[in-house]
Amino acid sequence: xxxxxxxxxxxxxxxxxxxxxxxxxxxxxxxxxxxxxxxxxxxxxxxxxxxxxxxxxxxxxxxxxxxxxxxxxxxxxxxxxxxxxxxxxxxxxxxxxxxxxxxxxxxxxxxxxxxxxxxxxxxxxxxxxxxxxxxxxxxxxxxxxxxxxxxxxxxxxxxxxxxxxxxxxxxxxxxxxxxxxxxxxxxxxxxxxxxxxxxxxxxxxxxxxxxxxxxxxxxxxxxxxxxxxxxxxxxxxxxxxxxxxxxxxxxxxxxxxxxxxx
Numbered sequence: 001x002x003x004x005x006x007x008x009x010x011x012x013x014x015x016x017x018x019x020x021x022x023x024x025x026x027x028x029x030x031x032x033x034x035x036x037x038x039x040x041x042x043x044x045x046x047x048x049x050x051x052x053x054x055x056x057x058x059x060x061x062x063x064x065x066x067x068x069x070x071x072x073x074x075x076x077x078x079x080x081x082x083x084x085x086x087x088x089x090x091x092x093x094x095x096x097x098x099x100x101x102x103x104x105x106x107x108x109x110x111x112x113x114x115x116x117x118x119x120x121x122x123x124x125x126x127x128x129x130x131x132x133x134x135x136x137x138x139x140x141x142x143x144x145x146x147x148x149x150x151x152x153x154x155x156x157x158x159x160x161x162x163x164x165x166x167x168x169x170x171x172x173x174x175x176x177x178x179x180x181x182x183x184x185x186x187x188x189x190x191x192x193x194x195x196x197x198x199x200x201x202x203x204x205x206x207x208x209x210x211x212x213x214x215x216x217x218x219x220x221x222x223x224x225x226x227x228x229x230x231x232x233x234x235x236x237x238x239x240x241x242x243x244x245x246x247x248x249x250x251x252x253x254x255x256x257x258x259x260x261x262x
Contacts, residue, residue: 001036011203096120
């Protein structure tokens with residue numbers, strides 16, 4: 001796997017998003033590697049829980065807008081097909097995390113934005129560094145952030161989903177802990193230790209009971225969630241064909257403020 005690193009320490013596996021040069025943005029290759037990593041860890045009988053984290057100073061900056069820009073520059077029919085494939089791949093990775101039978105704890109240092117935040121929300125628990133920031137900024141790039149909004153609503157209610165997805169504003173670690181989004185915040189150098197501690201707390205029962213409890217939470221209580229994520233992926237992909245999306249993506253790549261014309 002080129003873009004994901006997997007380490008196993010005793011009964012805890014750590015899956016590391018490993019594209020620090022682009023703040024661990026989720027390229028198609030990284031998403032493919034991530035799914036493979038969870039499949040491999042699933043087969044490891046000694047592993048009872050997973051810590052999901054990012055290499056470098058950030059957890060994950062979201063979808064790779066450079067990839068989206070390349071897709072938008074293709075002929076229209078090809079662009080639409082590849083856009084749908086990319087967004088479906090993201091949705092499938094979220095479903096992999098949600099359905100994973102062992103506890104998953106996201107260790108979030110630095111930025112978790114958009115698709116990166118969705119990965120953290122798909123995890124069972126979240127531990128933050130004091131310097132972490134969480135955001136759903138898709139709307140500021142002219143994109144539709146429905147997958148992240150669906151997970152925010154599932155985990156923490158529609159009010160928070162509306163606040164974050166419609167404003168695009170970031171919240172810091174202190175606010176995230178106060179709202180119950182994260183278990184607690186620690187110094188950056190302690191985040192892996194803290195996440196492992198929470199992972200071990202979630203493995204005190206028998207594996208069958210843990211798996212059944214996760215299924216109740218993510219598939220029974222969140223019965224409509226997978227369908228919502230699938231619909232949101234379709235809406236997000238379709239939104240990429242709009243002129244405003246092209247404007248927002250171009251502005252991000254050029255590090256300028258978008259000038260909306262619609």
